Amino acid sequence: MRISPFVFLLLVPVVLFSCIGEDEEIAAPKPRGYFRIDMPEKTYKRYDTTCPYTFEHPWYSVMITPKEGPAESCWKNLEFPGFKATIHISYKQVHNNLDTLLDNVWELTEKHSSVAAGLRDSTIRNSNDKVYGMVFELAGNAASQMQFYLTDSTDHFLRGALYFFAEPNKDSIAPVYDFIREDVYHLISTFRWKDKPAAQ
Numbered sequence: 001m002r003i004s005p006f007v008f009l010l011l012v013p014v015v016l017f018s019c020i021g022e023d024e025e026i027a028a029p030k031p032r033g034y035f036r037i038d039m040p041e042k043t044y045k046r047y048d049t050t051c052p053y054t055f056e057h058p059w060y061s062v063m064i065t066p067k068e069g070p071a072e073s074c075w076k077n078l079e080f081p082g083f084k085a086t087i088h089i090s091y092k093q094v095h096n097n098l099d100t101l102l103d104n105v106w107e108l109t110e111k112h113s114s115v116a117a118g119l120r121d122s123t124i125r126n127s128n129d130k131v132y133g134m135v136f137e138l139a140g141n142a143a144s145q146m147q148f149y150l151t152d153s154t155d156h157f158l159r160g161a162l163y164f165f166a167e168p169n170k171d172s173i174a175p176v177y178d179f180i181r182e183d184v185y186h187l188i189s190t191f192r193w194k195d196k197p198a199a200q
Helices: 005-018 098-113 170-189
Strands: 044-048 053-058 062-064 076-080 085-093 116-126 131-140 146-151 156-164
Touching: 053 170, 085 170, 098 146, 098 156, 131 170, 146 170, 156 170
Parallel strands: none
Antiparallel strands: 044 053, 062 076, 076 085, 085 156, 116 131, 131 146, 146 156
């Protein structure tokens, strides 16, 4: 008896599936996973040097003066070695140039937002300590997903930008970003100016 090709094609899947027992699973590709990261306990210490600002940062971060870049002594990198992340902190005195400094912040944020899926901003207003500013959070695969600036509007201006030293991938970075995001907001909430601007 000759089996037509059409019937043969119908019988092949039936025969293959009948070979699988009830306890056996069909092999299927697994979704891409990421390494689990154990997050440390959040405890903070105060950063207080000759710079005209002070704030609290987590014990698992290290404040470093970068070797390259501007000569200003109060430009710092707050590094998170265990997470391959850095907050670049730049400080400037205000000399009737606040508008220019704010324009620079918007220009730098725009460069990152061009590849971001969205932008959310939050206003910072601490009138008692004269700390005003904004936080920008960029959704998607932007190189810097969080940026902020703080000023007293007369003498001081500070900008921060969070970078991860890994290929931008919001899914793999998300748990660490959420963890460090809390530290950035803690830094801002504990941020205070000192009396005099740094000499430049």
